[in-house]
Amino acid sequence: xxxxxxxxxxxxxxxxxxxxxxxxxxxxxxxxxxxxxxxxxxxxxxxxxxxxxxxxxxxxxxxxxxxxxxxxxxxxxxxxxxxxxxxxx
Numbered sequence: 001x002x003x004x005x006x007x008x009x010x011x012x013x014x015x016x017x018x019x020x021x022x023x024x025x026x027x028x029x030x031x032x033x034x035x036x037x038x039x040x041x042x043x044x045x046x047x048x049x050x051x052x053x054x055x056x057x058x059x060x061x062x063x064x065x066x067x068x069x070x071x072x073x074x075x076x077x078x079x080x081x082x083x084x085x086x087x088x089x
Contacts (some may be wrong), residue, residue, distance in 0.1 A: 007044030009053070014042040016060045031059035 003009050017027050028038045033052050041048045041056065057064060 005044070006046035006048070010042045010044035012062075013038075013056060013060065016062060017042075020060070027056065027059060031056040 001008075001012055003012055017024070022030075024035050024038050024042075028035045031038070031052070032055060037048065037052060038056065041053065054064070
């Protein structure tokens with residue numbers, strides 16, 4: 001799964017927890033976090049502590065892999081459209 005936002009991460013954690021038929025209380029206890037904190041994570045709050053996120057993912061049996069994004073091409077869409085319009089006339 002590609003996770004690009006805090007919301008994506010929260011949705012992933014919630015999905016994994018539900019697929020394991022775990023309550024928030026059970027996952028929070030296993031990960032050593034509070035239920036309130038877990039609710040914030042699942043809600044996509046961007047200020048959650050990274051160390052606790054990693055602990056929660058480990059409690060779910062998840063592994064994080066980081067991949068480089070492709071380099072930005074620097075294409076200016078307005079420039080492309082101007083050239084297209086010039087060629088069309």
